[in-house]
Amino acid sequence: MIAGLLRRKGPRRGWTNTVAATGWGESTFAELAWDKSRGAAFRWGVAGAVVGALIGLIAFAPAAWLAKGVASATDQRLLLSDARGTVWSGSAVPVLTGGPGSRDASALPGRLDWTLGVAGLGFEIRARHACCLNGTTVLRIRPGFGRMAVTLVPPAGGWVGQWPSAWLSGLGTPFNTLQLGGALRLTSPGITFESAQGRWLVKGRADVELIDASSRLSTLDSLGSYRLTLAGDPAQAGTSQLTLSTMEGALQLSGSGTWGAAGVRFRGEARAASGDEAALSNLLNIIGRRDGARSVISIG
Structure with missing residues (x-):
């Protein structure tokens, strides 16, 4: 009789152990899935922050960057002095110089105003200078x-x-x-x-x-x-x-x-x-x- 009871209880203990083992596995997998999801969210958050920072940097790039580009392209013979605003919308005082190391310099009266925008596959600069330009002067730049x-x-x-x-x-x-x-x-x-x-x-x-x-x-x-x-x-x-x-x-x-x-x-x-x-x-x-x-x- 005792042996019969033991034989009946044997399978029941096996079923209990299986449930316990299965519960532990499901909990572990859930934790791994959560960690993986949290890691992906963190990476997406960092990527979003970087992209946002780059967009902000481009959108609010200081006018001084454009001034440096003009100075470099003209071997410092044309300077955009006292540049204000951004690359996209700014103003400066045009100055002619004799180049690096020169003590000669001559500035135009008033300020040159510009806006830079995207036009087709390139960019368009619209410039105004009350003293010297005929209304709005348009330059189209097409890189390739x-x-x-x-x-x-x-x-x-x-x-x-x-x-x-x-x-x-x-x-x-x-x-x-x-x-x-x-x-x-x-x-x-x-x-x-x-x-x-x-x-x-x-x-x-x-x-x-x-x-x-x-x-x-x-x-x-x-x-x-x-x-x-x-x-x-x-x-x-x-x-x-x-x-x-x-x-x-x-x-x-x-x-x-x-x-x-x-x-x-x-x-x-x-x-x-x-x-x-x-x-x-x-x-x-x-x-x-x-x-x-x-x-x-x-x-x-």
Whole structure:
């Protein structure tokens, strides 16, 4: 009888042990699943914080970053001084300098305001400067693999901006010696500068006009007005044409050259109009190499 009771209770004890073992396993698996879920949530939280920080950093990137980029791209000849705001919407004072180590500097009056936004596959900069720009000037930047294109959108009226010629004195020699008066005007029907394989290609045209120029090196109230044209040359890929001409004036300037992978190569000359030789003699000595009545201009 006792043996019979033991035989009946044997399977019952086995069933109890199995339940206990199964309960322990389910509890362990639940804890592991919870730890795994908590670890994944933590990683997602960290990732979200990092992404949020990056978005905030980009959205509120200080204007000083753009100023550093412009200074680096121009070898510190164009500075955006006292930059305020963000890369996307800011302002600064444009300053011309002679480059690293130069003591020459010349600032424009007022502040240059800009906004930067995404446009298609690139970016668009819209700039305003009450003293010097014709309304809103638009630059479109299109980056690519190993190349970048910057396009100046032609403004209404054709002229982009006008600056005092005295601003050039910030570039140092020879402008700080010439102490030019008058105005610089930039006009363009549209022009694109494209960087490819380390070279800049030009498509379109731009004219820089020096209007009613004067100099402290001459007793004349006005030297004249001049035009320097930069135009892409379809016949010579990677080379742009430079042309200097006199619009009117006592000082006669002319010349031509190219801008390409080898840099700027230019040959020109300066002469005095009949009757103004004495008044322009000192200036002709500064402009280039004197050769009789003319002064030879050579770059590159």
